[in-house]
Amino acid sequence: MVKIASWNINSVRLRMPIVSQYLQEEAPDVLCLQEIKTIEQSFPFKAFADLGYEHVAVHGQKGYHGVATVSRIPLREFSRHDWQDNGEARHVGVELLGPGKGMIVENVYVPAGGDIPDREQNVKFGQKLDFLERMTQWAGKIDRPTLIVGDFNIAPLESDVWNHKQLLKVVSHTPLEVETLQRFQDAHGWTDIGRKHIPAPERYFSWWSYRSKDWKVNDRGRRLDHMWASPELAQQSVGHSVLEAARDWEKPSDHVPLLTEFDL
Template sequence: MVSIATWNINSVRLRLPIVERFLKEEAPDVLCLQEIKCQEHQFPAEALAALGYEHQAVHGQKGYHGVATVSRIPLREFSRHDWQDNGEARHVGVELLGPGKGIVVENVYIPAGGDEPDRSINPKFGQKLDFLERMTRWAEKLDRPTVIVGDFNIAPLESDVWNHKQLLNVVSHTPLEVDTLQRFKDAHGWTDIGREFIRDPERYYSWWSYRAKDWKANDRGRRLDHMWASAELAQQASGHRLREDARDWEKPSDHVPLITEFKL
């Protein structure tokens, strides 16, 4: 059994106490973090190693973005793709060397895309679409068992958002983004593991805005975080869940962690 977790932590140094809490309570074999918001030398490597996560691949930058994969299983850094095409730290891939040997775990933070879903007036939206197209070209050539996890910043299904009609023109749920993500999915035949276990149309959110005073009462969530796997590997997934309660922890991220178990 190998368990893999993903979490957009929204500043790993600020939220180190809840990362430590999560690792103590859930003890996943691998944790993929997005939006670590620090350079590599600032990453709390020693604190996480003290909890048994001594194998680490960190791709950071000053103040923004950044991804890190920490593991109890030996790993080697496999790749760093610049799908943003501007040097931002938004991806790191690792190959597991212990249990699950040979599996590649890709950790990605797809751009949010700004406010207006129109690339002619909002360059950030165009960058998001281009990022996904570069990922699609990459996925077409994959020939190894792969898991890709992270903050995709797209909620593709109607049941992935609190109100489908109200969000159709809101970045993260527009038809154009959903179609672009579907092309990425088709390029490798990915399986959306979350929706294998929490079936559509069941409610399934991983993000709630900080703007809501009471996130639970409003429950205006979106499923922006995903765990996808190569088709054969996905068949070995034995469980999937999310820690929605983490949205209530002290100084929480606006995202919650997801965990998938694989029976290998």
């Protein structure tokens, strides 16, 4: 059994105490982090090693973005794509070398896309769509059992948001973004692991804004974080969970971790 987790941590150094709590309580074999907000030289390697996570692939940059995959299983860095096409650190891929040997785990942080869902008025929205298009071209050429995880910054289904009608013109749930993400899914035939185990229309959120004073009372969540697998790999997933309680931990991220178990 191999357990793989994904979490937009919103600064790994600031939130190392809750990362440590998560690793001790849930004990995933692999943890993919997004928005680490640090360069590689400042990454807390020792803190992870002390917890048993000695194998690390980091693609970071100062103050913004950045991704890292930490593991108890030996791994090697497999890929590093600039789907943003501007040098931002938003992706790192690894190949597992121990249990789960041969599995590719791609860790991605898709741009949020700004506030206005129009590429003419908002350059960031266009960049997001173009990022997804580059991912789609890549996905059509995959020839290995692959898991792609991370903050996709899109909630595609009606039950992935607290109010479908109110969010149709809000970036992350617009029809154009959903269609663009669907093309990415179709390019490789990805299975949405979350929805395999928590079928729609069941409520499934992974993000709640910091602006909400009591996130649980309002529950204005969105499912921005995803774990998608190649068809044959998806058949080996035997469990999936979302740790909503982590949104209440001390100094939390606005995202919560996802965890999938594979019987390999």
